[in-house]
Amino acid sequence: MKIKYYAAPMEGLTGYLFRPIHNEIFGGADRYFTPFVSPNATCKFQTKELDELQHNGGMAVIPQILTNCSEHFLWAAREMWEMGYREVNFNLGCPSGTVTAKRKGAGALAYPDELDRMLGEIFAGLPQGMGVSVKTRIGKESPEEWGRLLEIYNRYPLAELIVHPRVQKEFYRGRARREMAGEILAATELPVCYNGDVFSPEDACAVERDYPRLSAVMVGRGLVTDPALLRRIRGGTPASREELRQFHDRLFEAYCRRLSGDLNAIYRMRELWNYLSGSFTDPDDFLKRVRKAKTRTDYLSAVERLFGENALNPHPLPPPGK
Ligand SMILES: Cc1cc2nc3c(=O)[nH]c(=O)nc-3n(C[C@H](O)[C@H](O)[C@H](O)COP(=O)(O)O)c2cc1C
Structure with missing residues (x-):
């Protein structure tokens, strides 16, 4: 199966105004992911969150949810189902201190039992037919946390496991541990999407060559740096x-x-x-x-x-x- 290419969610960059313009000029991603929306006890999306959800015609867009509460996740997922979305993405990767302090994003990775419980409640309460993928880092402090996290993810019918192989405390420093894609693929039946440091067609080629069983590759900073990156990866021309x-x-x-x-x-x-x-x-x-x-x-x-x-x-x- 051909590996798909996704545009990563990037707060302040790849929002609802960026996506259609990018899609039209440079040829789209196989899927775009929205920057996160943060549902809370008010059970109301903010205006800018509604904008993220309501301007996606003609593109494959997956909305992303950031929360530490399964009830709030399910409220948002049901609203998204009503709007026509059939898959949502769970943010377990955001490294920002204000987010992780609330045990959200990559902060949730330090509490695997809570994460397990939350996933259990989410899968028990989703609208029938709705898919959930996760976008996760490999740990909060150390890659040694990954074994336990994967054991948890493996127990749920995730639509896709999107892995950014850095830990929270690294933010975007150093290099992504691309070689972990091999061990992840060997240890799960879930479709795996690799995300991290794919900045050129050569990087994408190497990932495809080394890990042909990936379902997808997600590209973030590379795509905002070079909006024609996906076109170049598919053999097309650079941006003029x-x-x-x-x-x-x-x-x-x-x-x-x-x-x-x-x-x-x-x-x-x-x-x-x-x-x-x-x-x-x-x-x-x-x-x-x-x-x-x-x-x-x-x-x-x-x-x-x-x-x-x-x-x-x-x-x-x-x-x-x-
Ligand atoms: C400015 C900025 C904003 C981001 N916003 C989000 C976000 O809203 N949700 C999310 O899951 N990841 C977010 N990310 C992480 C990216 O989606 C991606 O995982 C990260 O940049 C690594 O991929 P890359 O090496 O291809 O850039 C953000 C990253 C940056 C640099």
Whole structure:
């Protein structure tokens, strides 16, 4: 079976405005995952969470849920079922301190018994026919935690086990333990999706060659750095200057329309440029100018100069450790 390619959920980057523009210009991912929504006792999605769920026509989109409470998970999953979603993803990987302190995201991995109970309650209460995948790190403090975690995951009919082989305390530092994909595949019957440090067609080729039984590969920072990465992996052309320009202009305009004020749109674009600037050979001056820009005019003049003066980088790479 052909390995599928997924676009990773990335808070502030791959949201509901990014996905359709990316899909149209660069050819889509086999699946996009939404950045997490966080259901709570109010039983109400925030407006920005509803936006994430309601603007996904024409693409395969899997909503992601972040919670430490099976009741809240089930409420959200049922709402998503009503909206037409047939699969949801459970975030067990977010490394942020504010999240993990609440035993959410990768914080849940330090409490395997609670995790087991939560999965039991989730699978007992899901709408019939709904699938749940998990997106997990391999531990909180140490990869030695993985054996116990996999033993738990193996007891549930997960739609897919998406593994980012770093532990929580590493955040995105060092390198992902790609070689763990082999032992994971050998120890589970679940479909396994590998996620971590796939930044080029060569990386993707090596993963496919070494682990052909993977169901999918999920790509995050690499795709925001080079929006044409999946097309290149499929044998297609790199991003052209015109495509990058169009991608930028449409996204910036969409942010300006949907966020209140140009400054918020500029802040959002700064986040994107932390990665997307890797598509250019010498972006340092540009990044300085963009970080200073407080008005639409200053921002757009920095962008104009970048596109006018900078060559495209044939080997885009995200910034290390970010
Ligand atoms: C800025 C940023 C935001 C992220 N937001 C999410 C998120 O909302 N949900 C999630 O499961 N992972 C999130 N991640 C993790 C990515 O989905 C992915 O697992 C991680 O970047 C490793 O994959 P990569 O090496 O291909 O980038 C985020 C990562 C970054 C850098």
